[in-house]
Amino acid sequence: MTGPEEEEVLCHISSLVGSQSRVNMTDTVSTGSVSDDRTHASFSPQNALPQILFKENYITSKHWTVVIVGAGVAGLAAAQRLMEGGCNSVLVLEAQDHPGGRIHTMNFGDGVLELGAQWVHGEKGNPLFEYAQNMDILSDPRTEYSVEARGLFYSETAEQVPEIVVDETLMALENIKENIYKMFSPTESDNILSSSASVGDFFKQKFEMFLEECGDLPHVQAWRRGIYEWFLKYELTENACNSLNDVSCCGFAEWTDCPGNYLINFKNGFQSVVKSLSKDISSEQLCLSKPVSCIHWQETYEGKELPTVTVECSDGDMLCADHVILTMSVGYLKQHNQTLFSPPLPDRKQELLTHLGFGSVEKIFLVFDTPFWSDSDLGFQLVWTSNTEASSEWVRGIRGFDTVKGHSNVLLGWISGKDAELMQTLGEEEVKIKCAFLLRMFLGRSDIPLPRRVIRSNWQKNQYICGAYSYRSVSYTKLGFRTSILAEPLYCTLLNKEVPEKWPVVLFAGEATDQDFFSSAHGSLRSGWREADRLLSLKRYLPIK
Numbered sequence: 222m223t224g225p226e227e228e229e230v231l232c233h234i235s236s237l238v239g240s241q242s243r244v245n246m247t248d249t250v251s252t253g254s255v256s257d258d259r260t261h262a263s264f265s266p267q268n269a270l271p272q273i274l275f276k277e278n279y280i281t282s283k284h285w286t287v288v289i290v291g292a293g294v295a296g297l298a299a300a301q302r303l304m305e306g307g308c309n310s311v312l313v314l315e316a317q318d319h320p321g322g323r324i325h326t327m328n329f330g331d332g333v334l335e336l337g338a339q340w341v342h343g344e345k346g347n348p349l350f351e352y353a354q355n356m357d358i359l360s361d362p363r364t365e366y367s368v369e370a371r372g373l374f375y376s377e378t379a380e381q382v383p384e385i386v387v388d389e390t391l392m393a394l395e396n397i398k399e400n401i402y403k404m405f406s407p408t409e410s411d412n413i414l415s416s417s418a419s420v421g422d423f424f425k426q427k428f429e430m431f432l433e434e435c436g437d438l439p440h441v442q443a444w445r446r447g448i449y450e451w452f453l454k455y456e457l458t459e460n461a462c463n464s465l466n467d468v469s470c471c472g473f474a475e476w477t478d479c480p481g482n483y484l485i486n487f488k489n490g491f492q493s494v495v496k497s498l499s500k501d502i503s504s505e506q507l508c509l510s511k512p513v514s515c516i517h518w519q520e521t522y523e524g525k526e527l528p529t530v531t532v533e534c535s536d537g538d539m540l541c542a543d544h545v546i547l548t549m550s551v552g553y554l555k556q557h558n559q560t561l562f563s564p565p566l567p568d569r570k571q572e573l574l575t576h577l578g579f580g581s582v583e584k585i586f587l588v589f590d591t592p593f594w595s596d597s598d599l600g601f602q603l604v605w606t607s608n609t610e611a612s613s614e615w616v617r618g619i620r621g622f623d624t625v626k627g628h629s630n631v632l633l634g635w636i637s638g639k640d641a642e643l644m645q646t647l648g649e650e651e652v653k654i655k656c657a658f659l660l661r662m663f664l665g666r667s668d669i670p671l672p673r674r675v676i677r678s679n680w681q682k683n684q685y686i687c688g689a690y691s692y693r694s695v696s697y698t699k700l701g702f703r704t705s706i707l708a709e710p711l712y713c714t715l716l717n718k719e720v721p722e723k724w725p726v727v728l729f730a731g732e733a734t735d736q737d738f739f740s741s742a743h744g745s746l747r748s749g750w751r752e753a754d755r756l757l758s759l760k761r762y763l764p765i766k
């Protein structure tokens with residue numbers, strides 16, 4: 222079913238990690254990360270057989286200094302940093318048959334489609350921007366820019382909402398958002414009351430005040446309310462939550478913007494970061510299709526040597542290491558932490574995982590034979606001003622359709638929360654029909670054709686990702702949780718006085734563990750470096766291999 226215009230970039234990535242996938246014949250892994258019609262053809266168990274026999278012995282017979290679980294940005298960044306620091310005994314285990322995690326670039330036509338991370342968000346102080354710039358993999362933001370959530374705003378009665386109303390309302394909402402940052406910034410909000418404030422309540426209260434001040438005619442007020450609903454959907458996507466009432470104002474204000482262009486593209490897609498981070502990792506050190514099922518660690522150790530962490534894989538393989546860095550998503554950890562650790566995680570960490578937010582954001586790419594819009598259109602934003610029959614359906618969750626850089630015949634719809642989860646359960650035909658119906662209704666154009674195909678991301682369905690990214694919920698801040706609690710390693714108390722008494726054995730990286738840049742790829746990158754540096758600082762105690 223794969224169209225001629227499309228080719229999995231992941232196949233290209235496979236070449237950078239060698240042609241051996243080390244797929245275990247006895248362990249069939251369903252990645253579920255993309256629509257069912259795409260497979261990673263280069264990794265066939267048949268052609269991997271000779272390597273399997275060699276690799277399985279190789280990885281289990283060695284005692285590794287560091288085993289990293291997950292080959293997303295965080296895991297690869299940690300591996301690269303460790304190796305640059307002189308620690309070469311590093312093994313990366315990845316459950317899926319490709320590296321990249323929540324980065325998934327797909328070749329399409331003459332360009333790419335990004336099913337996961339799409340842009341570098343900001344320049345100044347952004348570690349990913351600096352890294353990518355040094356690697357010369359970024360497009361020039363002055364000539365190669367993207368737009369998001371722009372274009373014309375239409376109501377379900379096919380009226381274009383006057384730009385002045387759109388601009389005024391969005392400006393008011395941006396000001397309210399700015400106020401959340403100011404009032405709830407970590408320096409301003411050290412009290413119990415502010416820790417229970419929700420972003421949803423804050424917006425609602427301030428927006429009602431704005432409406433009152435405006436004193437509009439009823440139809441203008443209906444537009445403003447529709448724009449407000451549109452804006453909330455935008456924020457649901459930014460925060461990957463079901464409702465902004467779940468998002469804590471304090472947690473929201475912890476996010477730190479990096480000044481500069483917010484939608485920076487890569488010359489060859491986000492996958493070039495994956496490629497660059499893994500360029501020095503040999504094929505022996507990156508083991509794909511190798512899910513880890515349990516981390517066996519010790520809380521105290523009396524021996525003269527250093528304690529060993531045993532990594533148990535789903536296929537029964539046991540690997541030994543001095544340290545393990547885990548980079549799985551919070552969604553995955555929420556589902557598996559009860560069985561993933563032996564002994565179990567400390568209570569406080571388990572409780573944190575219950576309260577830390579992690580929800581769905583999905584992309585729906587509509588591919589048309591020929592565009593029904595013009596080159597100057599930036600997108601079509603959907604403003605619901607009343608309740609119609611369609612408004613109770615999942616399609617109401619679609620914020621709008623943006624044009625896509627490099628593809629004149631593709632529109633991108635964003636959807637999040639419960640509507641995104643429901644959308645994933647539907648067949649391609651139904652999604653196609655519903656999206657075309659929506660566009661016809663809002664644009665008042667019965668001539669809009671059915672898209673030729675629909676390409677969806679399906680992050681929530683992916684058993685090794687389980688959603689999009691993390692957010693700080695109201696209960697999380699109310700109970701006093703901090704990112705540092707999630708990021709804190711599991712220590713083993715050593716009686717050997719030659720080394721620090723609290724010896725980190727299991728370490729945690731990944732987007733959610735970054736204090737300021739959680740939910741982003743630059744947060745992941747920094748978290749991988751942070752944990753690698755933590756281990757490199759112990760170098761003097763280790764026979765670094």
Ligand SMILES: Cc1cc2nc3c(=O)[nH]c(=O)nc-3n(C[C@H](O)[C@H](O)[C@H](O)COP(=O)(O)OP(=O)(O)OC[C@H]3O[C@@H](n4cnc5c(N)ncnc54)[C@H](O)[C@@H]3O)c2cc1C
Nearest residue numbers: 291293294295316322323338339340513731732741742745
């Ligand atoms: C739709 C979407 C759009 C986004 N847009 C942007 C954007 O424009 N800009 C931006 O900066 N960020 C964006 N992000 C966020 C960004 O993609 C992530 O923050 C980042 O890629 C996460 O990297 P990570 O290494 O922390 O985790 P992951 O990428 O999730 O890596 C973890 C890896 O662990 C593996 N794994 C899980 N369980 C196991 C196991 N048991 N054994 C072995 N391996 C396992 C997983 O398969 C995965 O490969 C977006 C995310 C989504 C979903």
